[in-house]
Amino acid sequence: MAYLENIRTFLRVYELGNMSAAARDLRISSAVASSRVSQLEEHLNVRLFQRTTRALSPTEHGNLFYRGATKIIEAVEEAEAEISNVTRSPRGTLFVAAPIGMGQRLIAPAIPRFKKANPLIDIRLRLSDRKVDLTGEGLDAAFFLGLPEDSTLKIRKIADCTRVLCASPDYIARKGMPVTSEELTSGKHDCLNMRYPGAPEFQWPLQTANGVKRVAVSGPFESDHGDVLTGWALEGHGIVLKPVFEVADYLKSGRLVPVVENEPPIPVQMGCLYTHRRRQDPKVRLFLEFMVAHIQGSLAAMAGR
Numbered sequence: 302m303a304y305l306e307n308i309r310t311f312l313r314v315y316e317l318g319n320m321s322a323a324a325r326d327l328r329i330s331s332a333v334a335s336s337r338v339s340q341l342e343e344h345l346n347v348r349l350f351q352r353t354t355r356a357l358s359p360t361e362h363g364n365l366f367y368r369g370a371t372k373i374i375e376a377v378e379e380a381e382a383e384i385s386n387v388t389r390s391p392r393g394t395l396f397v398a399a400p401i402g403m404g405q406r407l408i409a410p411a412i413p414r415f416k417k418a419n420p421l422i423d424i425r426l427r428l429s430d431r432k433v434d435l436t437g438e439g440l441d442a443a444f445f446l447g448l449p450e451d452s453t454l455k456i457r458k459i460a461d462c463t464r465v466l467c468a469s470p471d472y473i474a475r476k477g478m479p480v481t482s483e484e485l486t487s488g489k490h491d492c493l494n495m496r497y498p499g500a501p502e503f504q505w506p507l508q509t510a511n512g513v514k515r516v517a518v519s520g521p522f523e524s525d526h527g528d529v530l531t532g533w534a535l536e537g538h539g540i541v542l543k544p545v546f547e548v549a550d551y552l553k554s555g556r557l558v559p560v561v562e563n564e565p566p567i568p569v570q571m572g573c574l575y576t577h578r579r580r581q582d583p584k585v586r587l588f589l590e591f592m593v594a595h596i597q598g599s600l601a602a603m604a605g606r
Contacts, residue, residue: 304344305377308370310337311349315359315367316439326425378582391584392421398435399444402527402547403571404428408444411595415588422584430495430527435574441585443574446544457573459593460600462544464566466505467557471537479540482507482516482564491539492518493530505542507564514564542566549603571596 313323314334324334342349349363359367381393399408404426412424427433427440435443435454449456468476479490485505494503504515520539524530531548534541535556541548551557573589 304341305374307337307341307344308373310334311341312367312370312374312439314338314350314357315363316437318357320357390421391419391582391587393584394423394425395441395584395588396425396427396439397442397444397588398427398429398433398438398440400446400527401428401430402531402544403444403446405528406546407596407599408592411592415591418591419584419587422588424588430525436576441575441582442589444572445574446569446571448570449572449574454574454576457575457589457593459571459573459596461568462546462571462600463568463604464542464544465548465552466540466542466560466566467534467548467552468540468560469535469537469556470558472534472539473558473560475537479560480563482509482514482561485516485518485540485561491520491522493520493533493539493541494518494523495527495530496523496525506567507561508567509564513567544569544571546600546603 310323310327310329313326314320317323317326320334320338321331324331327334338349345362345366347362347366348360349366351358351360378393397408405428409426409428412426416422416424433440433443444459446462476490479485484490485492492505496503504517506513506515508514522530522533522538524533527543527547530541531543531551533539535551540560545552548557552559573593575585575589
């Protein structure tokens, strides 16, 4: 088991590119992580990483061993999954990613209930609005909003989420109520955009009488964190495009008000990505079935209130 733990530690260091980050991810100390990698290097009689005071990068041997080590851990996990199927007691750790708003409001609240029903499964939830690399980051599943680009991954669709353009009453009092999409690009209004490294030019797809219109909006503020944009909208700094589930409470209380209601945003797909192999793992399958049912129920409850 010690050798397998050394391999697992090496994989996390390789995938995250940082000893401290891997240690935090594995819930061990940096010293333990470093010791495990050193033990592995001593066993293999090669150096797996080039280490400097500022950087850590895999050697040629490290790259070669990563490919083989991945297969080793996958084989072990598949064997454990088969045992879990026989014993009906799925166990192990799931690494799951989700957008911040979706994760905070729909996924994180349900994880303790899932854990209570499945005490042998641990969950590592990572929230980020950036695009994640499912295989490169060692994830079992990644929830998403939008249209994923990687066609090699499997998609479990959860729902089509209604979206809304909204702003605070203070903003509307100062800038006026926008009624048409043309007003969003007239220079009269400030739009709050989601932007992260590698993101395409931002456009808001709106449903008009003539079909879908993609409006190239702009404004003084951008962020890669969805809740930051919501906060700016609440403070009166601009118009934000949001899934209704993220701002339902603010709309209900009147802190945010819908705008351009005759040309609403088109719904956004919500789903979960996973590899074919991961889908065969009973703990992944169990988690997805549980979370899909929970999310669909939560969205239905929000729509009905």
